[in-house]
Amino acid sequence: MNAFNYEKDVDGIVTITMDMPGPVNAMNQLYRDTMNATLQRLEQESGLIGVVIASAKSTFFAGGDLNELTDFKPGDEADFQAKIELTKNDLRRLERLPVPVVAAINGAALGGGFEIVLACNYRVLLNQSGTVVGLPEVSLGLLPGAGGIVRLVNTLGLEKALPLLLEGKRLKPVEALGLGLVNELVERGDALVPAAKAWIKAQVSNELASVQPWDRKGHKIPGGTVQQPNVAQMLSGALAMTAKNTRGLLPAPERILAVAAESTLLDFDAALIVETRGLTFLAGSVQAKNIINTMFFQMNEVNGGSSRPKGFEKTTVNKLGVLGAGMMGNGIAHVAAKVGIEVVLLDVSMEAAERGKANVEKLLNKLVSQGRLSEGKQTEILRLITPTTDYADLEGADFIVEAVFESVELKAQVTAKAEACLPATSVFGTNTSTLPISMLAKASQRPTNFIGIHFFSPVEKMPLVEIICGEQTSDEALAKAFDFARQIGKTAIVVNDSLGFFTSRTFGSYFDEGCKLLLEGVDPILIDNLGKQVGMPVGPLTVLDEVSLELMRKVNETQKAMGVFATVFDNSHSDEVGNILINDHKRPGRHYGGGFYDYPEGGEKTIWPGLYQLFYKAEVQVPVADIKERLLFRQVIEAAKCLDEGVLRSVADGNVGSILGIGAPVWTGGFLQFINGYGLQRFIARSRELAEIYGERFAPPALLLSKAEAGETLH
Helix, strand or coil, rough: CHHHHHHHHCCEEEEEEEECCCCCCECCHHHHHHHHHHHHHHHHHCCCCCCEECCCCCHHHHHEEEHHHCCCCCCCCCHHHHHHHHHHHHHEEEECCCEEEEECCCCEEHHHHHHHHHHCCCCEECCCCCCCECEEEHHHCCCCCCCCHHHHHHCCCCCHHHHHHHHHCEECCCHHHHHCCCCCECCCCHHHHHHHHHHHHHCCCCCCCCHHHHCCCCCCCCCCCCCCHHHHHHHHHHHHHHHHCCCCCHHHHHHHHHHHHHHCCCHHHHHHHHHHHHHHHHCCCCCHHHHHHHHHHHHHHHHHHCCCCCCCCCCCCCCCEEEEECCCHHHHHHHHHHCCCCEEEEECCCCHHHHHHHHHHHHHHHHHHHHCCCCCHHHHHHCCCEEEECCHHCCCEEEEEEECCHHHHHHHHHHHHHHHCCCCCCEEEECCCCCCHHHHHHCCCHHEEEEEEECCCCCCCCEEEEEECCCCHHHHHHHHHHHHHHHHHCCCEEEEEECCCHHHHHHHHHHHHHHHHHHHHCCCCCCCCHHCCCCCCCCCCHHHHHHHHHHHHHHHHHHHHCCCCCCCHHHHHHHHHHHHHHHCCCEEHHHHHHHHHHCCCCCEEEEECCHHHHCCCCCCCCHHHHHHHHHHHHHHHHHHHHHHCEEEEEHHHHHHHHHHHCCCHHHHHCCHHHHHHHHHHHHHHHHHHHHHHHHHHCCCCCCHHHHCCCCCCCC
């Protein structure tokens, strides 16, 4: 009972304040034991007129204990289901108490926390930023298992409940009130419990106040069941859209749809059993384990600063210099000014610098028109950005992000000019996707303060920053760069210096393998479609068209000039195809009018017919399964090589970076976690098969062999 504080007032209202050990309240064994004991006491309480469920934490309730889910293994199904049933049975006991139960929600109530809330008769929510409610389990490859699906469908009906369940949407207070998922908003935390008690007192003569809608005689699902034509038609559309979005790779959305649909046909308690079976199935899936491992545990590890050097005080950037006002530069200026950082946006001409600021204004105008930003806030953000051509305006800057074109000479020029105006404590970050930091640092007078900070485009949307340490980069500079990334709301992974670093090198292997398949004679449309079928956002040829073959050619030329081309990683196939399309056919990519695809004005892109004349061989029949595995394994092996060579500092950085920066299929949990889910021994065996048939680039790295020999996994 120490985890819940039990207090009965003179009016006969009991307030249960959840205060479990640790930073948050969570649905674990202690919760189950405590809730069971609490209900026994409530069921025997004399003179009881109502119950308030509150929280002593800043978060109302954090949800299920994911450690229990990851510990679940084949053979544990009966025990796992029994735990879920205990949780559900107690929530049924809570909502069957003969007195009304009110949730006083003082912060986020997500997942299991919101399932507790839905089992209450009335819900009072604190109306403040950071307060959200919802059932986001789908984002972890799971479904709500403590009655969330069944209660939501019975409250809202199938049509309104499905988007919340399938998208895992987090609802702000006003949204939750509008949907009827909470009943009342209060503006102060100390008003929550009094508001809850006031409602209870007002219901003393209302016999139905303690009876949930689904326990009342004659209850019907709002909007009807799936047996009604309009609902069946809506469900059919939802199934088609889900299949399109998941490509059959993520089982959770499909299982959520099935449980939700069945909930409209079964009585309430039978539907709860179906929901339990659904969660048991998903909790045992490799997809859920992969996703939970990376998107929860490793994401928290990375964001918590596992790669940040210890012993340095947290720093904040007050003034930022951005060199280059192009797409990347103005994107960086945008995200920095949005969090209150003063930004100096510098370019070679005032016209270019002002154009960069104007692009920020366009993005902000869109947010204002969507109601996501006030005009006052827009003015405040724009006021913080100063376009200039004068390096003297950088004086006093805490941090510099150089975002000029990928040219060693150009970067050296702006580095020298900027450093002449900066204090000795400033950190100089170069935004580059491939060029080695140690080489660029040669232009710096303070190489210990020189670091790579690789942003992804579009900056305002992409959540990742790849921080790259050069040979002389100090731990203090790294700590400052990490703090800056977190200050602007980015997840930061930290890698060691090399050509292409981690993300560009690994991503490059994807379209390089696509080009190798093209050179072998495989249908280009098939190549792109199978890339999407393994879960990549787009096909490899489409990626190369978007990045532009011309840009890749310049990168390759730079690498060759440095004398290290093909010694670190192989992009020779994309280089070969790029040279053919650019030199012989003037097709450098989408930005230049066409590459692998034609882009008719106002129409859908179509494959360039010339690809079939140049490359396609009808007699070549590479098995579809092999094509899919080649496109996926090539990236996985490149990621493993980065870990083996010390480019990656941790498995967590590799997994989080591959999902957020490269677009690795979410179901894999990241490229390194994919190996664990696939099985290390099995992965090595399949890699060797692919290497024997298609080339040594598929040979498993030494690190994997040593891990397998030691009976270890990648953690």
